[in-house]
Amino acid sequence: MALKSSNKIDTNTYEIEVTVTPEVFTEACKSAYIKQRKSIQIPGFRKGKATQGMIEKVYGEAAFYEEALEIVYPEAVTAAISEAELRTVDQPYDLEVPVMSKSEGVEMKMKVTVYPEVKLGEYKGLKAAMLPTEATDEDVDKELENMRDRNSRLISVEDRAAETGDTVELDFDGSVDGVPFEGGKGENYPLELGSGSFVPGFEDQVAGHKIGEEFDVNVTFPEEYTPELAGKDAVFKCKINEIKTKEMPELDDEFVKDVSEFDTLDELKSDIKKQITEKKEADAKKDLENQLIEQVVENMECEIPECMFESRTDEMIQDYSYRLQMQGIDLNTYLSYLGQDMDTFKKSFREGAENQVKASVALEAVVDAEKIEASDEEIEAEIAKLAEQYQMEADQIKNAVSSEQLASDIKTRKALELIVDSAIKE
Numbered sequence: 001m002a003l004k005s006s007n008k009i010d011t012n013t014y015e016i017e018v019t020v021t022p023e024v025f026t027e028a029c030k031s032a033y034i035k036q037r038k039s040i041q042i043p044g045f046r047k048g049k050a051t052q053g054m055i056e057k058v059y060g061e062a063a064f065y066e067e068a069l070e071i072v073y074p075e076a077v078t079a080a081i082s083e084a085e086l087r088t089v090d091q092p093y094d095l096e097v098p099v100m101s102k103s104e105g106v107e108m109k110m111k112v113t114v115y116p117e118v119k120l121g122e123y124k125g126l127k128a129a130m131l132p133t134e135a136t137d138e139d140v141d142k143e144l145e146n147m148r149d150r151n152s153r154l155i156s157v158e159d160r161a162a163e164t165g166d167t168v169e170l171d172f173d174g175s176v177d178g179v180p181f182e183g184g185k186g187e188n189y190p191l192e193l194g195s196g197s198f199v200p201g202f203e204d205q206v207a208g209h210k211i212g213e214e215f216d217v218n219v220t221f222p223e224e225y226t227p228e229l230a231g232k233d234a235v236f237k238c239k240i241n242e243i244k245t246k247e248m249p250e251l252d253d254e255f256v257k258d259v260s261e262f263d264t265l266d267e268l269k270s271d272i273k274k275q276i277t278e279k280k281e282a283d284a285k286k287d288l289e290n291q292l293i294e295q296v297v298e299n300m301e302c303e304i305p306e307c308m309f310e311s312r313t314d315e316m317i318q319d320y321s322y323r324l325q326m327q328g329i330d331l332n333t334y335l336s337y338l339g340q341d342m343d344t345f346k347k348s349f350r351e352g353a354e355n356q357v358k359a360s361v362a363l364e365a366v367v368d369a370e371k372i373e374a375s376d377e378e379i380e381a382e383i384a385k386l387a388e389q390y391q392m393e394a395d396q397i398k399n400a401v402s403s404e405q406l407a408s409d410i411k412t413r414k415a416l417e418l419i420v421d422s423a424i425k426e
Contacts (some may be wrong), residue, residue: 006084020106032067121299128291135276154244374410
């Protein structure tokens, strides 16, 4: 097996020709025979007992060619791509096989998409604005209110109409053009008014009604909703069975003792301020990095193959699906709940995927330009850090993540640090 030729035919596209020797292909035909013989029936032979020669005599010499090609293809193509020193980013396509026989071997022609060439622009001395990092009194007060809200309790009210912020227990029965639709009916459904969990406009129309009152809610489903309801007008016949409002605890030392490790409100405020400041510092650092990476991407010249964006989008969806599974939720069920189809859901990841791919390409170009390396000591330190983070043994980390991937991550991080350290912070 060998590379016959490799030619660039378009941006990020090469055409390669690969050969497989007659000896290798003949051996592959034998392997294909062994794999298939149990399922082949030849008159005069018990099933699975016919020789390779006899089968080829009956069905033709090419009887096992297709299976043999599948056997030799992976190793032959991988070896040829390696010999051509190409870094592919997708599976080969437009396969042609002009020659395939035991006497002549195999000749294959195909196209491959390669990692893009990058011409870096400015990446040092860039300017970026730093977000404020100090926690304000308003930040602290907001968090205290969130704590009160999390520790509130619901109490029933009967002497007034429902208001935004209340939780109502609601019966509803929806229809479009007088026809009920799936998922449009509920009984004693708990709904927090103002939460935005129902169709836009629904909760606003529930507010203002009292217990026992029957009324209609008229809404229009969003265009991005499920296809059978998207953009359609619907009527929900509703009845409120109960109204509950939040009773907030007093903000005093006793509340602090109940919800935290502190004894006084001042101590809790001090701790909240510290935590908010640390989060703002982390957010500001991330925002600064994003600003700088955006500039590096804008300054570089590069045509990134579409397949790289598609691949990253699929990876993000797969990761999201996995996290849903960890919560016991199936992705299709989740999409049904959102009223989205897979195409719409996929589009929501596209921009993020593009940004991630562009940033990765740019940082790798900086790694190459600066000849950044990752030492064995840095790789071992990274393994130790991951082992502690995930509470695993170092050997488990080594088995799960290759040293090449760890080295790549370290070099990319160093490239980002170089860009940040050289930047002018405004």
